Amino acid sequence: MLAPPAQHGMTVLNREAFKLSFQTLAVRVPAKGVTQLQKSLQKDVLLLPRLRSVANDPDSKDIKLVLLREDLTNIESLTSEKKKVVDEQGLAVVHHTVELGYDYWTxxxxxxxxxxxxxxxxxxxxxxxxxxxxxxxxxxxxxxxxxxxxxxxxxxxxxxxxxxxxxxxxxxxxxxxxxxxxxxxxxMVTEVKESNCRFQFDFSKVYWNSRLHTEHERLVKEFQKEQLVCDVFAGVGPFAVPASKKGVNVYANDLNPESYRWLKNNKALNKIPDSRLMPYNLDGAEFIQQAVKDLSEKQGNTTWRTFDHFVMNLPDTAIEFLGAFTGLYKDQKALYDAADPKPLLPMVHCHCFTKSDEPAKDIAERVEHYIGSPYDPATSKLHFVRNVAPKKDMYCISFRLTPAMAFGTSIEKRKQDSDPSSPPTTKRQAV
Structure with a gap:
């Protein structure tokens, strides 16, 4: 196999150092006879990637050189049948130098x-x-x-x-x-196309991972037109923008001011109406509460209506924000109780990492620790997203909020009730 000359001492790229030349046999043939000769010689023709097996003859523009494979040292190495083809046509065999340079090599x-x-x-x-x-x-x-x-x-x-x-x-x-x-x-300001949408952003100031496009598309397919989706860690909009374009109503948030700026830019870039995509720039836990409050006020506080889905695509720490759902709807419990039939509570799609040999058990225990009560296995699904490092996998746990979660008491409140002297937990910013 051909390879460029070794340059192990090189510290600054010198493209001229990768020149290589070798000699091969070539059959001189009139241009119109090239194709037929190549068929006759078949596997004895030079076959190297990205290199033509036909070269110009230096002495005549009407003659071409059909290059033979590099290990043939003389025409006698051909089979008698192939040699007969060359002899009967009176074709000359010459030596030809093939020169390869930096541009040739991968x-x-x-x-x-x-x-x-x-x-x-x-x-x-x-x-x-x-x-x-x-x-x-x-x-x-x-x-x-x-x-x-x-x-x-x-x-x-x-x-x-x-x-x-x-x-x-x-x-x-x-x-x-x-x-x-x-x-x-x-x-570093670039543009990416994904899910029939355009995304512009400064790659040095926001998070973007093109390897997650399949996961973006998977979740967006689960959202139905006119549903309400709350995207807690929206970034520049890989979930929010295509969902909005699909006809879903999305409240989207990111703590990073640059992500928030580019989210608004991508909303305009994709011609999404203001009523379809509402951008926020808040802490994740604060946003969950604010979005629910804003939606309730928009509905008039007279009937039960809330988000169909919450998306939490922050795999490193999203699970730690699940406590924000505990008791999130306690002020609206009367509206929920009055509804007939009973409406479905929101689905939560929480991305996370795990290094455990038992990922389902590990993730379930962490989710239940932060949200304060077990989720219903019958309405939950654990989806493997991708391997991100040796013994480190990314998953998405999807589960529906239960009444105990939605109308219950937060972990901090339960701690305070059991031990009034216990100091409240300091508010933590989204990460």
Whole structure:
């Protein structure tokens, strides 16, 4: 297998260092006879990816060179039948030099030539496309070559104009990660198309994960036209915007001011009416209470009507916000009791991580701890989303609020009732 020359000492990309030439046999044939000769010679024709097996003859524009496979040292190596085809047509066999350069090799081949395998665990060539940005998560053992890696990725992917590397975990407050530009321009404002919607955002200041598009589409399909959805950690709108465009009424929130700004931008970009998508910029727990209050006031406080779904796509800590649902509707219990037939309480879709060998048990215990009462297994569903790291999986637990949850007493209130001297829990910001 052909490979570019090894350049393990390279620290600054030198494209001229990857030239390679080799000689092969070539059959001189009139241009009109090329196709027939290729069929006759079949597997003895040079077959290399991204390289034509036909070259121009340097002495005549009416003659072409059909290149033979590189391991053939002389025409006698052909079978007698194939050699007879060449002889009967009186075709000349010549030596031809094939020259390959940097543009010929793939990113994987170039990086294998530069990075010594005994120094790293593996050679990186994969990345996530975020519009014009190639987003990489490089391990520290690759840092000595990070700028070369970025430049090679930039060179080999024509739709990419910036290559960035994540250099820390997601910001604990505003849900974005710090990054460095490895190659290309520093413009981080990009546009992504997903679910027949356009999303614009500054990738350096908000959270976006293109790998979650299937999960976005899965949940949006569960929302029916004219239903009410409360998106607690909406980001720039990957759930809220397509749901609104579908005819769902969405109250959408994010604590990050930049996410809130781009959520409003994407609402306008996709021509969504104000009545379909209501953006908020609040703490997650505060938003849940405010959205329920605003909806109740909009309904006139005379009949029971609330959200059909709550979406909580913040897998690192969303479970910890479930306490906001305990007793959330206690002031509306009389309206609920008066309704006939009894309406369904909202479905909660809560994303979370788990490292447990028993994910269902682990997630159930954590959910019930924060919400203060068990959920109904008959109306719940645990959906595997994806593996995010070794022994770390992302799930979505969907369950319907029970009357005990919706009209009950919060954990903090129960603690206060049992121990009045216990100080109240400090309000925690969304993360």
């Amino acid at each position: 990113a994987d081949q170039i990086l294998h030539a530069i990075i010594p395998l005994d120094k790293v665990k593996e050679i990186p060539t994969s990345f996530t496309n975020v519009g014009h940005i190639a987003h990489m998560n490089l391990r520290e053992d690759l840092y000595p070559w990070k700028h070369i890696i970025g430049q090679v990725i930039l060179d080999k992917n024509k739709t990419v104009t910036s290559v960035v590397n994540k250099i820390n975990n997601i910001d604990t407050k505003f849900r974005f990660f710090e990054m460095e530009v490895l190659a290309g321009d520093k413009n």
